[in-house]
Amino acid sequence: MKTISSPAIILKKIEYGDSDLIITFFTLNHGKITAIAKYAKKSKKRFASVLEPFGELNIVMTSGRNKELLILTEAQLSHSFTEIKKNILKTAYASYWTEIINKSIENSVTEKQIYALFYKLLNLIDKNIISETAANIIFQIRFANIVGIKPDLKNCCLCKREINGVKGEKLFFDIEKGAIVCEACNGGDKKNIPLFKGTIKQLLWVQDKEIEKALKIKFTEYCLRQATDFMERFIGYYVAKEFKSLKFLKEIG
Numbered sequence: 676m677k678t679i680s681s682p683a684i685i686l687k688k689i690e691y692g693d694s695d696l697i698i699t700f701f702t703l704n705h706g707k708i709t710a711i712a713k714y715a716k717k718s719k720k721r722f723a724s725v726l727e728p729f730g731e732l733n734i735v736m737t738s739g740r741n742k743e744l745l746i747l748t749e750a751q752l753s754h755s756f757t758e759i760k761k762n763i764l765k766t767a768y769a770s771y772w773t774e775i776i777n778k779s780i781e782n783s784v785t786e787k788q789i790y791a792l793f794y795k796l797l798n799l800i801d802k803n804i805i806s807e808t809a810a811n812i813i814f815q816i817r818f819a820n821i822v823g824i825k826p827d828l829k830n831c832c833l834c835k836r837e838i839n840g841v842k843g844e845k846l847f848f849d850i851e852k853g854a855i856v857c858e859a860c861n862g863g864d865k866k867n868i869p870l871f872k873g874t875i876k877q878l879l880w881v882q883d884k885e886i887e888k889a890l891k892i893k894f895t896e897y898c899l900r901q902a903t904d905f906m907e908r909f910i911g912y913y914v915a916k917e918f919k920s921l922k923f924l925k926e927i928g
């Protein structure tokens with residue numbers, strides 16, 4: 676019998692039969708793992724209501740007779756993001772990040788960098804240390820770095836000029852190429868996403884700096900809007916077609 680223990684955050688929870696829950700955890704030590712929590716629905720005592728999103732748990736799972744599905748045997752809350760749970764906007768952002776992670780990582784592959792990024796940003800919006808919108812841009816761009824879909828923001832991918840050396844403020848992003856195109860190279864192409872030089876510079880800052888420096892960013896209002904729109908389209912293109920939680924964010928935002 677195999678036993679696994681790890682800090683974990685819930686990614687997804689579904690009801691199974693009358694009394695059980697099937698839960699997908701993002702674990703620090705073993706990546707994404709799905710387990711069954713028997714009698715969790717019926718008996719509140721069993722897991723003392725800790726099987727809720729936006730908390731970090733310490734969990735223990737063992738393999739049952741059916742080796743495919745692990746059985747959750749212990750779950751203790753180690754950290755609760757109480758402000759996220761109380762605030763619908765914070766919940767919506769946290770749900771969006773949860774969905775990005777759930778849709779893009781493989782089962783049982785350890786992803787400590789993603790776990791650390793996720794935990795850190797949940798903690799920062801929970802404590803009101805940075806705005807949800809800035810946190811959202813930082814989460815998405817750094818997530819893209821870690822999973823190897825880093826958008827190339829330094830040079831025009833056609834003429835190879837550095838963005839600082841390009842005339843004018845207006846540049847574009849070719850989502851299929853995953854790279855910048857300058858105005859001269861873009862011509863009249865309407866499919867590329869317009870991005871101002873100022874926005875690109877702010878994105879580069881949060882993309883490449885050490886996380887503590889990146890977190891000090893003060894987005895200008897316009898760049899914030901442009902960068903938000905850009906990152907959501909970029910992540911949507913590379914990670915999943917459409918996010919339920921993003922739709923919800925748009926409805927309440």
Ligand SMILES: [Zn+2]
Pocket residue numbers: 831832833834835836856857858859860861
């Ligand atoms: Zn160019």
